[in-house]
Amino acid sequence: MQWETVIGLEIHTQLTTQSKIFSGASIAFGAEPNSQACLVDLGFPGVLPVLNEAVVKKAILFATAVEAEIARRSVFARKNYFYPDLPKGYQISQFELPIVGPGHVDIVLKDGESKRIGVTRAHLEEDAGKSLHEDFHGMTGIDLNRAGTPLLEIVSEPDMRSAREAVAYAKKIHQIVTYLGICDGNMQEGSFRMDANVSVRPAGEEKLGTRTELKNLNSFRFLEKAINFEVERQIDVLESGGEVIQETRLYDPQKDETRSMRSKEEANDYRYFPDPDLLPLIIDEDFIAATVKELPELPEARRRRFESQYGLSAYDADVLTATRAQADFYEEVVAEAGDAKLSANWVMVELFGALNKAGLDLASSPVSASRFGGLVKRIADNTISGKIGKTVFEAMWESGESADAIIEARGLKQITDSSAIESIVDEVLAENASQVDNYRAADPKKQPKMLGFFVGQVMKKSQGKANPKQVNELLREKLKG
């Protein structure tokens, strides 16, 4: 039987605010356990939540970017359940009336076609703390630093039909929230967390199959692998006459499998109700207008600008704007180097190649954008050749020094003085009289190919520093005889 996969994603994005969603405590990552939890975060008797205005702005920015409705009235609700890292015994979230209503994003499929994925809603909520099960000898440690950290949970329609589409959608959302600067997108630190709802149905069937919810998908790779595993598992179950059980399943990256965490029967009744400590959130038009003014340039617009302003190809512009970090990096390189196309080539080929090889991301590049721009600048102004440029880049990668310092220290400055180049050319021609004769006697069509020998000799003699263009011109001139 032919099966169709149906996938919807829930993505928790941690918002980049200074303080928590309902208290003034800091949200910085990595502090001493329980050092960033105030009485409100600890759920002490008598304390009350007060909404952080910054999170509302960020939700509005997101809504604008995905062309979603902004609810003029939204309501915070309590989701009640007991867990030690949930201090109040309830999580403040939005349930029936979220701040962001229906919207959409477009993803590009393998065949280049574009597909629209619906964003059902996005709502604001507070994060819980962390339970630490290691190191406590049979007990559990609780770190409430993360309790009260603001999250925007983005829920998609079940519009995706393959793991690839799910990954493309997740990457798109990642791109949007990082471009907007509302989330740092750091998956290792849990700033961007994905859950996938997966079901299968016979091709052509309209009714959705029973879904499972996959958790612990903290990279795009795991998202893809977990969905693929789960789809196969569900098909196996169905084809062997079984039934898929609605449940939450945990992905185990070590074993590359999903396993049951809890079934629907074990699921909590969260007893949602509007939080009486927080009045409904009413947003007026002026607030929206003032917030939207702060909307940064989005990926699409930036890609188009890269094509027009820098004269880049569609492909180059697409690659360089894939993430805000890349696009920012590139623009800093151009600002330093001047030559936009040369900068694009060097960033995409040399820098990305080196990072890829070293398994590093852009943020941890040993060569900063301005330093890298300094290197490209020296290639653009003929201080060094492209070939020497690669040597200089390697040295920069190792030492962290500037291109100019390395060029200076190693005497790599290109020889552009035509008389100096001419004397080297003359030497080479004198040392290779027979090749000169052969060249001159040869068919003019074969001459360009033969020129390479002389160029190589000159470059070798100049230790690679002679300007190749000048060398070529001079040799051609002199070999005419």
Added chain:
Amino acid sequence: MTDLHLKSIAQLSADLADGQYSSEELTRYFLERIGRLDASLNSVVTVAEEQALAAARVADQRIQAGNAGPLTGIPILHKDIFCTQGVKTACGSRMLDNFISPYDATVVTRLKDAGVVMLGKTNMDEFAMGSSNETSFYGPVKNPWDRERVPGGSSGGSAAAVAARLAVAATGTDTGGSIRQPAALCGITGLKPTYGRVSRYGMIAFASSLDQAGPMTRSAEDAAYLLAAMAGFDERDSTSVYRPVDDYVAQLDQDVRGMKIGVVREFFEEGLNSGMRAAMEAAMDKLRELGAELVDLSLPNSHHSVAAYYVVAPAECSSNLSRFDGVRFGHRCDNPVDLEDLYKRSRAEGFGSEVKRRIMIGAYALSAGYYDAYYLKAQQVRQVIADDFREAFGKVDVLLGPASPETAFRLGEKADDPVSMYLSDIYTIAVNLAGLPALSMPAPLVDGLPAGLQLIGNYFEEGRILNLAHRLQLASDWHLQMPEGY
């Protein structure tokens, strides 16, 4: 230095300014009364003698320096629902028997800033759930008018202490009548302000959409002084209202001639004790003498108040009390074998039966499949009740009725009958559901026991009901009657 316990705040304040005695002496005077008289009442659960004397000395310096306000150096008691830094805050519960608050509630801070001296904390029904003060982990409070009887609740300790003149005044909280009903049963003046007028920050939550703090005093005049210091916007409480505070004291003496008072028909139907009815009539006659115009008026949906309240309040409390889980503070059972055991035993041991009952009712009302029929419906009823009031205040300035259907009942009389206990608040609950301000003040005694007259104002018209109460108190001596032996 005698009979200081009979003086009003204004008199005490003038004496302090005059140097007739110091705040420290005044504080010692009341500490001595508590020590001598409270054993028979059990109204005070924590005496903060050291802090009180230190605060009194600071107040004396302020008075000498000439920057004292009307409350500087005045000794009062706080209901044990308010968090008080460094002082045990148990909320009438075993759950918080070990809880020393690390911070002050906004109400406590504001009164501290005004120079008030906190003598200690008053007994109360556990987590403010009760109408007789019998649900307290610290034992019932006795009514000073008859120690066989209850003082009302949940602010029973505050009411009994003020009635027995163990402090100049006390704070209370009112979720369904918890200031007004005990004020009525103990013969004092108690005011529940408009929802949002006084900050709830640091007040241990029972039902967040209903809870409101207010003063419990011997007169409307004293209440005006206290409320002026307690009220005002607080950025820590999102439900507090950004709106200037009226000058309640200045409004006290305004003429009430021509004021239109609606007599709520539904509050005088069957269920109202006949002695109570006569007391209300006497008070109404006095109001007519003062030139007020009394008209008959109906709040047709007020019958639904108790039912709606006993869905909304337990629903909110079931969630508010989830934080008491034995993990971070409060009672924790011995040697839990696992997480579930920790939760179950800590909560089973820490909470009393009335609290458990309300958590159960509330959790049920909020559960999937019942939410619409109970919680949502109750909220709709609440709106209908508020609409009744809105309509009424289109016709009259103030509404009037009894604060309680009967005088103080006997200890134990209703302790095993929750529904009859819940009906003690039949005349007070609608006001909380609508979020209006209301006060209870003494009417003539009924068979030697206090009866409470309730005045309900429109939103933020605390000044108007205090004004009316004050004029009535100037023209009568019901509020000056005192229980014997105190």
